[in-house]
Structure formats: C-alpha cells, structure tokens
Amino acid sequence: MNTRSLSFRLVTWYAGLLTIVFVLLGALTIIFLRHYLEANLLDIQARRAQQIADTLLTAASRTGDAVVAGEIEDLYSPEVNDRFIRITRADGHVVYASGKPKDAGFDPSRVPPPSLTRDKGFQRKESLPSGSLLIAARTYGDTRETRYIVEVGVSTARTEATLSQVLIMLAVGLPIAVCVAVAGGFILVRRALKPVDRLSHKAEEITQHNLSERLPVMRSGDELERLSLSLNLMISRLEDAIQSSKQFVADASHELRTPLAVLRGELESLAQEAQLKSQTRETLGSMLEEVDRLAEIVEGLLALSRLDTGEAQAEWVRFDLAELAATTADQISLLAEDKNITLVCEASTNVPVEGDRARLKQVVVNLLDNAIKYTPNGGRIRMKITREGDYALLDVSDDGIGIPPEALSHVFKRFYRVDGSRSREQGGAGLGLSIVKSICAAHGAQVEVASVPGKGSSFRIRQPLARESAALGPS
C-alpha cells in the first residue's frame, strides 16, 4: 500500500479524527451517566430519609428511641437491603445505626458522624476503604423539640458495575465503529479518486505522436471536471505549439532546398573553369562537400517533418520484406566493398509486410549505411530477415566500433551523435536513426539496439507481418 497516496492520507486523517471524536463522546457519556445515576440514587435516599423523619420521628418523643430503632428494622431491613440508615440526635447521641450490609459493600462503623448543621438536608459521597457510599440526610425537629439527623445511604457498587458495563461496551463498540467507518471511508475515497486514476493513465498514454487525443471529461460539475477540461486545453495548446514548430521545420527545409540546389549548380560550373588556381579549386571542392552535407541535412529534416505530419506514407502495399532487404543490400554492397567489408544477407524465406516500400527501403539503407560507416576496413556485416510469430524481424549486426552503453538510449534522438567529430568526418548529422525510428513508428514497428563497445552493434526491427487478406504490391 502506498502510504503517500491521497486516499491513504485522507483515510488516516479521517480515522484519527473519528477516534478522537468517539473517545471524547465515550468519556462524556461516562461522566454524564455517572452524574445522572448518582443524582437519582441520592434523590431516592433523600425521599426515604424524609419518610423516616415524617413517619417515625414524629412519635419518637412519645415512643422512645428503642421503638424507633425496632420499627426501622421491621420496615426497612437495611442490612438485608444493603442500605445504610443512621439516626443521630443533635447532641451527637446515635439513636439508631444499621449494621453490616449483606453484600459487605461498605463498613457502617467507619462512616464519619454527620455534621450537625442547621440545614434541612444535605447530601454527600463518602469514600470508605471498603467502598463508596452515597448518603442523603434530612433533619427533623425545631428548637423546641429534640433535633434528629436521619441519614440514608447506599453503596455506589451497583452504579460502578453499570458504568463498567457501559465502558466495556464502548471499548468494544468504538473500535468496531471506527473500523467500519474507515472501511466505508476508504471505499468512498477510492471511488471518488478513481476518475483521477483514469485521467492520469490516459495522460500517460498521450505523447507527441497522439496529441490529438483528449482526456475523458467527467460531466460531474466538480473539481475533477474542471481539471480534465484544463488539462485538455493545455494539451490543445501543446498540440498547436508542436504543430507550428513542425510546420516551421517543414517550411524551412523546403525553402532551403532550391537555393542549395542553385548554389551547388553554380559552384560546380565555377569549379569547371579551366584557368582556376589549384588552391581555389580545392576551396571550391570543400565548399561543394559542405553544400552536399547541408543538402543532406535539409533532406533529412524534410523527411522527418513529412513523417511527423503523416504525409510520408504515399503508398500502403503488401510486399516481401526479405526480397526488399536483399535487393537493397545488393545495391549498397559497393560501399561495403570500398572498405573491404563483407556484407552477408540471409533472407531466404518470404516475409510479407504491409507499408510504404520506399520508406522501409530507407530504413534498410540507413541501418546498412551506419554499419558500413562505423565498421573499420575488413569488418563484417550481417543482415538477417526472419519471421517470429506474427512479426517480421530484420537484424543488422556488425563487428564495428560499437556504441557506449550511456549513449544507447540517445541514438534515436534527432541530431544526436555519439562522437560528434568522428560522426561528422563520416558525414553523419545524427538524423539517420531518428528517421528509422519515425518510419518504424508509422508502420507499427519497433526498433531496438544492442551494442558492445569495440565488439559491434546490432539493430533489430520488429514489424507485424501482413494480414493474409492484404494484396501483394509490385516488387
């Protein structure tokens, strides 16, 4: 799981906040519940104290303390009912005090004597070592009569038991509630962010070759709709910018062609004049070479811009790649012979492909031309055309100088040359392989390179075979 993803961070925040809210709510519930239960208990005890005062103490002056004590035992049985009852006279004499309760929830002998106040009643919570006691007291009598303080109490053990049950419920229930909420939140966040995933996948697919495609727009009226619309506008602007730069290269190279041809013609006619000094003739020769190089670059650029705009595929026919490669190798073998290089072509089987013959021939020419350029005298070049599954494979390998590993990923870039000066001596401008790549892309083919410096290089074109139904074009 990606811990830096938006969904993970959102859900973590959500879970944290939810836990804090639930814990606070739980704590408040316990505090309020305790308060409510204790207030209720005290209320009941106060009413009972009042009842004792009203019914028993009114007659106490007549009946005597012993009768009052007996009646309390009979009517309320405090020990059996786990209650505390104590009647104290204003002079501190204890008229009646209940004994140990049945459940031993508190020790009545340790309950401190009541404060002899003039108030009608009071309440208190007594924390004894054996347990806490909630006591409500009522006073009875006035200055003329004997004053009594009636205390009725009950242990907090039951309230505590109820509270601990609620606490257990909360301790079990809250984590479950948080887990369920987090799982729900996770599903919701994932669903909400799914369109973002789709957007980014589509955006990754869009390259300079398919800039006319657009991102899917969710008509949801939210931020994602705005984002997809803005990204689409940005792609449109990029498309326009790339299109105009391609157009510029196409126009510029087209416009340069004619003046270069005129320049070449004039230089040639100048060079033919008889009375020229030998140094002037040499200068004219090197000028002609440079004009040729320039013309080659212009032709390369024009070819690339035509491929970019899709104008290049003048024809689309089915033909035998093996036959095309063999014929091309035959035509180019003179160049190899000049350098005493052995050029072997293994192309026996029929390998039908579809496309523009002239462009694919250019691929073979560029690869063989490079192999010859970058293989020293006496070297060996091997070209092989085979079928592999649904693909035609064209391999060109040499035992030349090779390409350093760090340059391998760049050789198909425009104007890239491994060693500028060396390549320039060979007459290369760094456009040959980018033309190969563009032609391959236009034919749905891929080009790969492998090389070991000092040992040689090998280029492989992998092109889909022609479908059976496609017509065989002229060879």
Ligand code: ADP
């Ligand atoms: P260039 O016209 O300069 O040859 P390319 O685009 O055809 O340009 O090739 C780019 C670079 O790749 C060349 O400068 C060269 O250094 C290297 N390269 C291409 N083919 C080979 C090969 N068969 N052997 C060694 N290096 C090669």
